[in-house]
Amino acid sequence: MSRKPRALRRRELLDAARDAFVERGFSAATVDDVVGNAGVARGTFYLYFRDKRAVFEALVDEFLARIEACVKSIDLSAPETPVEQLTANIRRVVELALAEPAIVKLALHDATGLDPDLDEKLHGYYERLRALIDESLQQGQMLGMVRPGDRRVMVAIGLGGLKEVLVDAVAGELTSDAAVITEEIMRFLAGGLLAR
Amino acid sequence: MSRKPRALRRRELLDAARDAFVERGFSAATVDDVVGNAGVARGTFYLYFRDKRAVFEALVDEFLARIEACVKSIDLSAPETPVEQLTANIRRVVELALAEPAIVKLALHDATGLDPDLDEKLHGYYERLRALIDESLQQGQMLGMVRPGDRRVMVAIGLGGLKEVLVDAVAGELTSDAAVITEEIMRFLAGGLLAR
Amino acid sequence: MSRKPRALRRRELLDAARDAFVERGFSAATVDDVVGNAGVARGTFYLYFRDKRAVFEALVDEFLARIEACVKSIDLSAPETPVEQLTANIRRVVELALAEPAIVKLALHDATGLDPDLDEKLHGYYERLRALIDESLQQGQMLGMVRPGDRRVMVAIGLGGLKEVLVDAVAGELTSDAAVITEEIMRFLAGGLLAR
């Protein structure tokens, strides 16, 4: 009926799908739910996405691209100190997550174990993120700014901790103050949990 | 066919289900896969479990019970120091995870977003675990052994970090040496990542 | 886009449809295939044909009309003998078939069992063709040029044999020499298969 520019209709379907997935979970949500939310006919969905998995993938792609855009490599020649740059990176990620709670829930919480292909894709993204962080840690270790240790384990803890914080934050179980969360994360990174 | 003690048959079905779920994911795995693995007829499954969700729940229950059994409250009057007790707790969890990789994958990776009821159950478990850790942290803070800070964020980071380490470890992306993993975790808790 | 004379556009669509139907079969071929071959938009198709069946029908009509044009009634007062006239008829049909293999495949091979209306139409054509041949046979019998016998069976064998020869010929399983095929058919009609 209402002829819309292709990109706009696609956007509507993405948003409708996001809502449907958040509300019912990816498996339980049906294409019917999605088109119902979008207010279009069933067939229209397939004009824009091959299948249900494809929308999900597009949503995740979109979110991960935005996450990646938040993370700038540490620049030693910049006026800000490396720790300041790291803090800024984390803060941007936290702010993005708080601004897009629905997608965080989807991408970090619901996206795994649904579909082998999708898992693989997510795995690839994580690998890239891990590599990025690993590299920074290595640089930091060489400069004596990061303590020595098994970097893969360090990355895993850091990334896992960050993910859980984000998920909990958007689930409303934590403060919604990005500054507080960021500061707390930095304290963890700087000194662990134990007093000395 | 072969009349087996009820408990044994149930065990076989649980194991068969675990394998099926790990291989194909909970949604994609069919009851047929499960009974196929177990070598019994379809109807038999329903003599032991109400439905497909029930086996999954039983598996998760079982695993979480074993996790909880690993975690002993810190006893200040014990001969071991609190840090030694914490280390032992973490080490037991890591060893359990490495011994039961399939279940880790299921419980920590796939169990989420499938079914509102199940999600709630898992959430409850996590809440209990969180409360346990939170309590310990509080105690530690009062004793001056844990630095001050927003405990909920501290718990989230710690738990998230631990989960990710376990998932990565069973995925074979990390060392399989429980001692190394435990030590690395403790260093993180003790001093964060940054050198000083 | 390119405004073309109506008849030309229609011709393009007919050819595009013929190709699509030959390649994928009538049922499997989609209107999309047709307009794709023709290089026009989907809607354009419906400016020229009521529906998918209509193009098919138009193609079959066209072909049957050309077949009928090949077949001239036997004229006893003509300078050529009846057998010569019959031979010429058959030869023209064979030549047409060899010149339009795609359409032969469609009209004789695929056209059937698709749609009751279309079936009826084809049946009507065959009836007319049968009647034409039957009439000639009757005339021939009266003149003593055709042996006696159940004319309906005779027609069926002759028509079926001719169809099969044409289908096989365009399928490349027989010689493509119209003269040879025609001669062989005439020998069959003249003396059957058995030696004497």
Next chain:
Amino acid sequence: MSRKPRALRRRELLDAARDAFVERGFSAATVDDVVGNAGVARGTFYLYFRDKRAVFEALVDEFLARIEACVKSIDLSAPETPVEQLTANIRRVVELALAEPAIVKLALHDATGLDPDLDEKLHGYYERLRALIDESLQQGQMLGMVRPGDRRVMVAIGLGGLKEVLVDAVAGELTSDAAVITEEIMRFLAGGLLAR
């Protein structure tokens, strides 16, 4: 509901499918039509056949197997003459066709152009039948019992004629007397159509 032996249920579904296909044509008939005829639930169909094409294929297989069983190789050392044996072959085929009109309609009339795989299968069957006949003709030619000529064309005419006769016969457009049809076919083979 009504538990039946597997083979019986399968038979019922085959018969139901045959009826559905004859009534509506293969493309138009739905799995729903089939299970409706059989009086079972939709899912039951898929317990016995992979899909719609599979039942059709099974029906055609069955019919062609029966056709092949009708055709005995000509045995020169038998007490019956070769022509008598040929006549008996043809008569058996005609009788089978008259006894199973529905399947004749399907296998000879509706089966082509629906599905490339199915077409190929049918084509294979025809090839075998053709080879069988070709061989007999060759033998006959060597013995001087069959006149010389392009055997492939001869086979095509014979087979096409036979098919058309059978289709017309079961369509009620010809006599239903197997003896008459057989005799008429033999006269055609023996002497063609033209008097001499």
Next chain:
DNA sequence: CATGAATGAGTTTTCATTCAT
């Protein structure tokens, strides 16, 4: 005339669950 976005009825297919044997 031409376009192609939108429609939605119509089919196929899967699979958790039941229940007669």
Next chain:
DNA sequence: TATGAATGAAAACTCATTCAT
């Protein structure tokens, strides 16, 4: 207890056709 045939609700997906632009 064990079996596995049967069920049927539920989804995904296709595609001929329409119609606003």
